[in-house]
Amino acid sequence: xxxxxxxxxxxxxxxxxxxxxxxxxxxxxxxxxxxxxxxxxxxxxxxxxxxxxxxxxxxxxxxxxxxxxxxxxxxxxxxxxxxxxxxxxxxxxxxxxxxxxxxxxxxxxxxxxxxxxxxxxxxxxxxxxxxxxxxxxxxxxxxxxxxxxxxxxxxxxxxxxxxxxxxxxxxxxxxxxxxxxxxxxxxxxxxxxxxxxxxxxxx
Numbered sequence: 001x002x003x004x005x006x007x008x009x010x011x012x013x014x015x016x017x018x019x020x021x022x023x024x025x026x027x028x029x030x031x032x033x034x035x036x037x038x039x040x041x042x043x044x045x046x047x048x049x050x051x052x053x054x055x056x057x058x059x060x061x062x063x064x065x066x067x068x069x070x071x072x073x074x075x076x077x078x079x080x081x082x083x084x085x086x087x088x089x090x091x092x093x094x095x096x097x098x099x100x101x102x103x104x105x106x107x108x109x110x111x112x113x114x115x116x117x118x119x120x121x122x123x124x125x126x127x128x129x130x131x132x133x134x135x136x137x138x139x140x141x142x143x144x145x146x147x148x149x150x151x152x153x154x155x156x157x158x159x160x161x162x163x164x165x166x167x168x169x170x171x172x173x174x175x176x177x178x179x180x181x182x183x184x185x186x187x188x189x190x191x192x193x194x195x196x197x198x199x200x201x202x203x
Contacts, residue, residue, distance in 0.1 A: 043194035
């Protein structure tokens with residue numbers, strides 16, 4: 001009769017041979033993720049100011065970035081690029097969680113038109129405003145510069161309270177075609193995002 005122990009020589013199990021492979025894959029993913037995180041803040045925030053305008057508070061901000069080669073090539077081939085300006089407004093509370101106030105975001109779409117050899121920037125979800133530009137730098141300037149962007153109504157805030165306003169600009173990679181979205185997982189050149197920039201507001 002065959003001894004059962006003989007079929008498992010030296011305690012070896014087939015699944016164990018896969019362990020080095022899984023460990024190697026995990027290490028590769030860890031390195032890739034760390035590399036992307038380190039280079040993720042590829043948009044610099046040069047300035048951000050809040051000011052009262054009529055019955056609202058508005059944002060004036062300036063960012064600094066350029067398009068990496070792969071993104072520029074995708075743009076020239078007809079892929080639109082969507083840039084999102086995100087904001088978060090919270091009211092400080094000493095004895096409870098901070099209260100989050102309605103925090104809108106705005107979108108700017110950058111496209112290239114080969115027929116006219118020009119760039120176009122559309123602002124707003126319903127393409128409320130737009131402009132055509134002869135060069136990429138002129139078009140990017142419209143995305144880098146934010147002027148008078150409405151944040152919230154003054155009546156939404158309490159006088160004498162402190163509010164933290166955070167904002168950042170990022171390329172919305174979920175709007176890229178599916179094949180290009182894979183590139184964002186392995187190459188930092190497909191990721192554009194700024195760090196969160198905080199401004200204190202005391203009405």
